[in-house]
Amino acid sequence: MQVMSVTGPVEVSDLGVVLPHEHVFADLVREYRGTGLLNDEHLARQELGLLREAGGQTLVDLTLDEIGRDPAALERVARASGVTIIMGCGHYRDPYLNREWFDRHAVDAIAEQMVADIEEGVGQTGVRAGVIGEIGADKWYISAAEERSFRAAARAHLRTGLTISTHAARWPVGLEQLRLLGEEGVDPRRVIVGHADTVPIPDYHLALARQGSYVSFDSIGTGTPYDLRRAVDYVLALVRAGFGAQVLLSHDVFLRGHLRADGGPGYGYLLTDFLPLLIDAGLDRQEAQRLVTANPVAALTGGTHG
Ligand SMILES: [Zn+2]
Numbered sequence: 001m002q003v004m005s006v007t008g009p010v011e012v013s014d015l016g017v018v019l020p021h022e023h024v025f026a027d028l029v030r031e032y033r034g035t036g037l038l039n040d041e042h043l044a045r046q047e048l049g050l051l052r053e054a055g056g057q058t059l060v061d062l063t064l065d066e067i068g069r070d071p072a073a074l075e076r077v078a079r080a081s082g083v084t085i086i087m088g089c090g091h092y093r094d095p096y097l098n099r100e101w102f103d104r105h106a107v108d109a110i111a112e113q114m115v116a117d118i119e120e121g122v123g124q125t126g127v128r129a130g131v132i133g134e135i136g137a138d139k140w141y142i143s144a145a146e147e148r149s150f151r152a153a154a155r156a157h158l159r160t161g162l163t164i165s166t167h168a169a170r171w172p173v174g175l176e177q178l179r180l181l182g183e184e185g186v187d188p189r190r191v192i193v194g195h196a197d198t199v200p201i202p203d204y205h206l207a208l209a210r211q212g213s214y215v216s217f218d219s220i221g222t223g224t225p226y227d228l229r230r231a232v233d234y235v236l237a238l239v240r241a242g243f244g245a246q247v248l249l250s251h252d253v254f255l256r257g258h259l260r261a262d263g264g265p266g267y268g269y270l271l272t273d274f275l276p277l278l279i280d281a282g283l284d285r286q287e288a289q290r291l292v293t294a295n296p297v298a299a300l301t302g303g304t305h306g
Pocket residue numbers: 021022023062134252254
């Protein structure tokens with residue numbers, strides 16, 4: 001079995017440690033003036049090198065067109081760094097959407113564009129998407145334009161089989177995303193609900209897991225020491241409730257301050273610092289390793305978790 005990376009198909013057995021929710025390049029300057037621009041290829045290569053040093057092999061880049069997706073640059077840094085990069089497709093959250101474009105395009109036409117990114121590559125680059133996402137809902141509800149975006153993602157998923165990864169930073173929108181995708185016929189086991197750790201409600205994490213989706217704690221190391229302790233608790237709570245196979249971990253690097261060069265966790269922190277914290281807190285070493293290997297691989301390929 002293979003997945004599509006920006007440099008071509010990769011055997012699943014070669015994916016190794018996978019970070020399922022990251023950004024190598026991104027432009028969020030309209031919200032984060034001064035720090036919201038990742039566009040330095042030299043720096044990106046250096047940071048990706050640190051991931052490899054920490055034992056990581058694969059990174060999922062969920063930057064979409066609305067925030068500066070650059071397939072050719074991703075291909076260059078993947079080749080230069082040796083990191084396998086899997087690129088996303090689809091549409092980000094509402095404030096970034098071109099509303100007029102969404103008003104003028106039918107859901108199937110929006111889906112068609114995603115299918116083209118997946119099957120033929122983006123524009124003339126030939127670089128193909130390997131995952132759908134991060135499909136965004138900005139608030140605690142799904143806006144009208146976002147609903148079209150989610151329905152289109154569902155239809156692109158049904159045609160291509162690629163996993164859907166979402167942006168769900170406000171309670172309880174992840175559950176609504178699963179409901180909406182389900183209405184279109186998507187199995188929740190093929191969905192990664194993102195940013196679950198930005199909602200400090202363990203019952204919400206459990207509710208997502210019970211629906212069958214992957215629960216992504218993807219702000220590891222970019223917050224406060226308190227956030228970090230909470231993240232340890234969230235992971236252990238799901239593992240102890242029997243949902244360990246549905247837990248995903250990542251850093252969601254999207255600001256300059258998240259890079260190691262700027263004092264942040266970079267792409268290696270999860271491996272060098274967070275897994276040891278989980279093990280100190282009582283998680284079995286093999287189970288901890290599965291969270292960053294078997295789990296994201298199954299999430300990307302549709303491997304079952306029961
Ligand atoms: Zn993200």
